[in-house]
Every structure is written in C-alpha cells, then in structure tokens.
Amino acid sequence: MTGYAERAADRAMLDLAARAAYRGVGLVEPNPPVGCVIGRRLARRGVEILAIGHHRAVGGPHAEAEALALCRARHADPAGASAWVTLEPCAHHGRTPPCADALIEAGVAEVVFATQDPHPAGAGGAARLRSAGVDVRRSDASAWALELSAPFVHRVRTGRPWVIAKWAQTLDGRLAARSGESKWITGPRARLDAHRLRARVGAVLTGIGTVLADDPLLTARGVPRVRRRALRVVVDPELRTPPDGRLARSVTDGPVVVWSSAGARASARRALRDAGVEVVELPETSGRLDLEAGLVTLARQRGVSDALVEAGPGLLGELADLDLIDEARAYIAPAVLADAGALPVMRGTRARALQEAAPFRLLGARRLGPDLGVVWRRSRDGGAHAAHGDQKGSGPGVSA
Ligand SMILES: NC(=O)c1ccc[n+]([C@@H]2O[C@H](COP(=O)([O-])OP(=O)(O)OC[C@H]3O[C@@H](n4cnc5c(N)ncnc54)[C@H](OP(=O)(O)O)[C@@H]3O)[C@@H](O)[C@H]2O)c1
Structure with a gap:
C-alpha cells in the first residue's frame, strides 16, 4: 500500500x-x-x-x-x-x-x-x-x-466539564427583542435539536436573568431517548430564583441547584431549600461568583462531563470573558430585528480589537427547517485539531 x-x-x-x-x-x-x-x-x-x-x-x-x-x-x-x-x-x-x-x-x-x-x-x-x-x-x-x-x-487536562454555549439568534445576531421577548426565535426543528442536546449532557446552566424573563424548565422534552437527566444550575448570586417558579416546581423531574454568594438573604435561601432546590455558595472573585470554581465542582462532586449553557448575554458574555466556552452552538433564524436596543448574543469585555478575539473553528452547519444550526469549537492550540480546514470529506457534523 x-x-x-x-x-x-x-x-x-x-x-x-x-x-x-x-x-x-x-x-x-x-x-x-x-x-x-x-x-x-x-x-x-x-x-x-x-x-x-x-x-x-x-x-x-x-x-x-x-x-x-x-x-x-x-x-x-x-x-x-x-x-x-x-x-x-x-x-x-x-x-x-x-x-x-x-x-x-x-x-x-x-x-x-x-x-x-x-x-x-x-x-x-x-x-x-x-x-x-x-x-x-x-x-x-x-x-x-x-x-x-x-x-x-x-x-x-482542566478538571472542568466541556462547556457548550447554545443560543438561538436572529440573522442580525440578536438573542431577544428589546422587551426581552425571545420565544420563539427559531422553529420547532431547531428547538427539538436543542432538547436532544439537553438529553445527553450532565448539566444545563442558566443565569438569573433568563429565569426571571422566561421561567424556563430546562428539561429535555419531546426526545425519544433521554440519555442523561441533567442537573439544572442557575447562576443567581442574590437568590432571586422564585421558589414557586417552574424550575423549583419541577425538582421531582431532576435536581435544581442555585449558585449563590455568601451574602444572599437567609430567608431566600430557606424558601428555595423548602422548595427542594439546593443552594450552593460559590467563592467570589472581585465581587463575582467564581464560575470556573463552580464548573470544577460540577465535574468533581457531581460527575458532570458536559455542561450546556442556555443563558442570555450576561452569563454568555461572562463565560466568554473567562474563556470558559469550549463549544458554541448557534441556531440562526431567518429574521432581522435591526434594532440597536435588541439583546446581543454576549455582553462582555473580552476584546476591543479583532486580533484579540477568541478564535473558534467551524465544525459543521445543518439546515433545520427554516433555520440553520452551526457548531464551532474553541481553538486553543495550534495542534492536531487546527488542520481541519484542509480535510476533504472528513469532519464531524452538527448533530448532537
Ligand atoms: N435566544 C436565546 O437563545 C436565549 C437564551 C436564554 C435567554 N435569552 C434571553 O436573554 C435575556 C436574559 O438575559 P440576561 O443577560 O439578563 O440573562 P442571563 O445571562 O441568563 O443572566 C444574567 C445574570 O447572571 C448574573 N451573572 C452572570 N455571571 C455572574 C457571575 N460570575 N457572578 C454573579 N452574577 C453573574 C448577571 O449578573 P450581573 O447583572 O451582575 O452581570 C445577571 O444578573 C432574556 O430576554 C431571555 O429571553 C435568550
């Protein structure tokens, strides 16, 4: 040969x-x-x-x-x-x-x-x-x-779970209208794809902004086979998660954890615990919850290998700032808001110049009804994974 x-x-x-x-x-x-x-x-x-x-x-x-x-x-x-x-x-x-x-x-x-x-x-x-x-x-x-x-x-190598950031956006890169309305940017096929993803990860993370705006369940629904029942985690330093919201009311479908700061109100902590929600205090760095420490804990103490983040620009931007996003999955809908007041995908302070932007590589793209599902992975080294663009006919697709 x-x-x-x-x-x-x-x-x-x-x-x-x-x-x-x-x-x-x-x-x-x-x-x-x-x-x-x-x-x-x-x-x-x-x-x-x-x-x-x-x-x-x-x-x-x-x-x-x-x-x-x-x-x-x-x-x-x-x-x-x-x-x-x-x-x-x-x-x-x-x-x-x-x-x-x-x-x-x-x-x-x-x-x-x-x-x-x-x-x-x-x-x-x-x-x-x-x-x-x-x-x-x-x-x-x-x-x-x-x-x-x-x-x-x-x-x-890192002791952290693989972090997959997933969002639905309009063609012009908006996560929600200026009112905060984001249901539904994409169609049923894209949403089902996202549920499939939930059905195979160890944890689904969101921020308190999304909990207050959307009252999400974050469970995998409409999927023929749930491979893993994900731990649902809310980044919520002041414990504003409603004890009567859909997350707290669904603890029998799977555990819910809220990451809080040490200074959160004791009464809010009690109310959430009474509702069956676990409140975990994270260490703080410069007044922010230490998300990296939280992720390490998820891997070490909960055996979480993959964490899916379904959040708004606040948490997505913070994770990007900290370079904690390993994979990005965008569902792009053929609609344009063209409104400067609409929500961007990420709010952060990572880079002011193009050369400081974090590089990602394209893994695949797939049509999902009228929408497009695109997957990228963070390029952190010039090693083996950097050569994909040269390969013909070999490459992982977009599916979960
Ligand atoms: N299209 C989509 O796929 C999609 C998905 C989810 C949500 N959304 C939309 O996004 C909007 C909500 O956006 P959002 O940015 O308010 O929500 P978010 O990203 O879910 O949560 C942001 C909150 O998390 C806090 N936070 C993040 N990192 C933190 C840290 N390290 N320490 C302490 N607090 C931290 C932020 O605190 P600070 O305020 O102090 O920064 C902020 O209060 C809603 O309109 C929702 O519909 C869209």
Whole structure:
C-alpha cells in the first residue's frame, strides 16, 4: 500500500470508528466515547472490515473488546489484522481488563489510534503493544476521530466539564427583542435539536436573568431517548430564583441547584431549600461568583462531563470573558430585528480589537427547517485539531 493509500484507509477507518463511538455519547461519561474497527488492509487499497465496536455504557466492555467479541462471533480471526481505535488502547485493569492485552492476545498486527490517552491511569497502551511487537501508530487523518475525544482530553487536562454555549439568534445576531421577548426565535426543528442536546449532557446552566424573563424548565422534552437527566444550575448570586417558579416546581423531574454568594438573604435561601432546590455558595472573585470554581465542582462532586449553557448575554458574555466556552452552538433564524436596543448574543469585555478575539473553528452547519444550526469549537492550540480546514470529506457534523 502506498503512503497515500494507507493514510486514506486510516482516515476512512478512523472516521468509521468515530461514527460508531458517537452512539455512546451521553451514555459512557465520565468515560470517553470510543470506537474501534478491526479489518485487514487489502493489497492495493481499501480494507476488509471484520468488526466495528464501540463503548456503550460505563462499566461495559471497551470498544476494542466489543470489536474482538464480534470477530469471534463471526468466526473472523483477527490474527494479523489491523485495529483502528479513536483513543489509545488502555493498559490498566479498571472495571474491564486492559484493551492493549486483549489486542495482543488476539494477534492483531497493527494498531492505529487518533488520540493519545491523556489519563495517567489509562496511558501506556501504545508502549505495551509496541513491546509485544505490534506496529503502533498515532494518526491525525480523521478530524471526526480527533474531535470525538476533544471533550475528554479537555476534562482530564482542566478538571472542568466541556462547556457548550447554545443560543438561538436572529440573522442580525440578536438573542431577544428589546422587551426581552425571545420565544420563539427559531422553529420547532431547531428547538427539538436543542432538547436532544439537553438529553445527553450532565448539566444545563442558566443565569438569573433568563429565569426571571422566561421561567424556563430546562428539561429535555419531546426526545425519544433521554440519555442523561441533567442537573439544572442557575447562576443567581442574590437568590432571586422564585421558589414557586417552574424550575423549583419541577425538582421531582431532576435536581435544581442555585449558585449563590455568601451574602444572599437567609430567608431566600430557606424558601428555595423548602422548595427542594439546593443552594450552593460559590467563592467570589472581585465581587463575582467564581464560575470556573463552580464548573470544577460540577465535574468533581457531581460527575458532570458536559455542561450546556442556555443563558442570555450576561452569563454568555461572562463565560466568554473567562474563556470558559469550549463549544458554541448557534441556531440562526431567518429574521432581522435591526434594532440597536435588541439583546446581543454576549455582553462582555473580552476584546476591543479583532486580533484579540477568541478564535473558534467551524465544525459543521445543518439546515433545520427554516433555520440553520452551526457548531464551532474553541481553538486553543495550534495542534492536531487546527488542520481541519484542509480535510476533504472528513469532519464531524452538527448533530448532537
Ligand atoms: N435566544 C436565546 O437563545 C436565549 C437564551 C436564554 C435567554 N435569552 C434571553 O436573554 C435575556 C436574559 O438575559 P440576561 O443577560 O439578563 O440573562 P442571563 O445571562 O441568563 O443572566 C444574567 C445574570 O447572571 C448574573 N451573572 C452572570 N455571571 C455572574 C457571575 N460570575 N457572578 C454573579 N452574577 C453573574 C448577571 O449578573 P450581573 O447583572 O451582575 O452581570 C445577571 O444578573 C432574556 O430576554 C431571555 O429571553 C435568550
């Protein structure tokens, strides 16, 4: 196989592995979603696929084990075959035996993976495979596979959940009319897409401005399968969240937490607690709630891997100022307000010059009825993820 054909095969197989892995998103966290393809490279080009596996649930078999089991079930011998895995095969005994050992035992001759395991407990698989004589390589051929693991890598490195900011806007970039009215900017298909997103994240965050303006529920509705019941969190330093609002009245559908300051009124705290809402005091920095500390707590104490922010310009702007937005999802409606008094997407103080703007990269865009759904991710390094624009036919789409 030529170098070009080999890379094309790597890209196609890692794309396939990533596609399989996406089926586990929302079900496997705090583990990473992982996919694995086992196949034989054909003499000239292409691959004969023996099995495709993915990690389906926490505590369940890893993708490599799934694919090997499928090989056995099909009487397809993986000896001498290749394995394409979205993440470096693990080398540790966790809830399941090490995947590196399983691949060695099965006689797999080559392992290609997209992302190195950033977790100290999981790393070392590549070295183990190599020392057993397996040909091991990391490949950046598939943007799908690289993007798949980006949230997991981010969580391990920062200790924070992956923060997805989501909003609906008019064509001219407004979140709401000057009256605060924002229901509904987009149509039913865009709204359903947003509910799907709620159905797979660990937490949905909003600000007190949105709670007072919209009285939102923030639950996933109209979705066939709720993969995760998100913790609902309100940034509300003075505890103005109404104890008789829809959030407080729906605590039986899922927990509600309010992030407050230490100085909030005791009576408001009591009223919310009586309504079943949990009030958590966050530390303050320069008179503002420390949102970063709040996010770390969500990851550490609540096992939240992804946090969806559905807020107005106040909280969105503050998160952008703090560079805490990892992914942005805009639903753009074909309507123009052309009113300087209408609400912008973000109110912040991040940059006064274009060169100070935070760079994001485009992941995908999709038509949703009359609206457009667009996904971007924050570009923080010049590393592997920066090269997407050069890739043809490989890249994650917009869907949740
Ligand atoms: N189109 C959409 O997708 C969409 C989605 C949600 C909401 N909305 C609209 O947005 C409007 C509400 O906007 P908004 O900006 O008032 O609401 P918001 O962003 O939900 O909440 C803003 C509030 O959060 C507080 N806050 C944020 N970060 C804080 C921190 N670190 N420490 C302390 N307090 C913090 C702000 O305090 P300060 O005032 O002190 O800054 C402000 O009171 C409504 O009209 C709603 O309909 C639109």
